[in-house]
Amino acid sequence: MKFSIALHMERFSPDVDMREVVSDTLEIARIADAGGFETIWTAEHHTIEFTIAPNPFQMLTWWGAHTERIRLGSATVVAPYWTPIRLAGEAALCDHLTGGRLEFGIARGAYQYEFDRMAGGMPQEQGGAYMQELLPAVQKLWAGDYAHEGKYYNFPLATSVPKPRQQLNPPIWVAARDPGTFDWAVRNGYNILSTPLSAPPAEVGVLGEKFRKATSDHPNVPKPRFMMLRRACVYEKAGDWELPVKLSAAYGRSFENLFRNIGTVVNGFPENVPMETVVNRADYDPEAIRDNLLFGTPDEVIEKLMIYEAAGVDQFCLGLAFNLPQELKRKTLELFVKEVMPVFAARERDAAHERAKATA
Structure with a gap:
């Protein structure tokens, strides 16, 4: 199992200077x-200060200019x-400006608040139909001249300028939680992005x-990759879970x-809505949050990650953007790199060795 992080610029108060946000990110x-x-x-x-990300390609190009190897x-x-x-x-x-490091992830969308402002007020659950028409059209434009006449999009013969740097196209990932989207994505050879949100570990x-x-x-169909995202914080002492x-x-109440x-x-x-208005209120119990999410000491986190490995997850993504202080983000990555990642690298080496012995 490999590891990634999810990150965007975030402000939870107008008193926070955007220059500090940019630097910290x-x-x-x-x-x-x-x-x-x-x-x-x-x-x-769009229009939300705690997720300042109006165009992910701008963010990725910026990061690409300041990093060496990370995808x-x-x-x-x-999509809509x-x-x-x-x-x-x-x-x-x-893809060109980042040296061929783009991973292309797409979704139907989540926030109805945004859909009311960005998609004419359409119900957000209808975004999947747009995605299923849009994504194949994008691939055909990457391949060459293509004209499209569909339900949501129409255009005469055209092509993508430029074409992607990566051969064929960048790896494509589709966000999925319902079985129909899983099936559509796998059938078309796309990798899967998913999240159990704040649900108990059984949801994994x-x-x-x-x-x-x-x-x-x-x-x-060649087996695609499977990534799963959870909010994460790693700390040295077991008692440091409260913050x-x-x-x-x-954050969850703002999400609601x-x-x-x-x-x-x-x-x-966005305001944090009152607890009596939230769905799945049991998921907001402090001990449930501590147990369900990737919060814990390195040893606790390693034990939790075994559940994801057993579920077939190829890449676990640490969600770091939920108003976590900068020093805790640093400490989380420091502990994860030093004490968690080596355990799974060793497990991968051992598994490869066993496979080699089995085929010898």
Whole structure:
């Protein structure tokens, strides 16, 4: 199992200077690169201060200029906000400007608050149909001249300028939680991005089973990769869990606000909606948050990660953007690189050795 991080610029108060936000975000990206993480992922969001990411390709190009080897992924572009020609060209240019390091992730979108402002108020669950028309069109534009006449997009003969630097195209990842999206993505040869959100660890196995079913239903398709994201904080002492848990709960209540469009947003800052309005209230119990998310000492985190490895996850992504203080982000990466990653690197070497013995 490989490891990545999810990061974007974030402000939770107008008192925080954007220059500090920019500097802190770049510092974490560079630490992840030096530490051997496989990918850094960033999102697309609009009009929201706690996810300052209006164009992931700008973020990735910026990070690419200040890093050496880490892959650079969009997690994710939101399909209904784009047209095929624009998306194909911007992604391909990012691939060139980052030296062929782009990982192309796409989703239907999540926040109804955003859809009301970016997609004419359409229900966010309808975004999947846009994604399923948009993505194949982007691939065909990357390949050469192509005209499209569909339900949501229409254009005469055109092509992507430029074409991607990577041969064929950058690796493609699709965000999925429901079985239909898993099946569609695997059937078309796309990798899977997924998250159990704040649900108990059993949800990891549920998502893993969806992935296994999709791959078994399409045995002639090369097996794609499977990435899973959780909020993460690693600390030295077991008793240090209270702050990240408190911040995660507050972040979740803002997420509920935007996802279900049930609260107010003032000058880009969403309110933390009252607990009585949230769904799955049990997931907000402090001990549940501590146990469900990737919070813990290195030993506790290693034990939790075994669940993801058993579920078939190829890449685990540490979600670091939930108002975690900069020093805790640094400490999380320091401890993860020093004490967690070597354990899984050794497990990978041992597994490779066993496979070699079996085929000898």
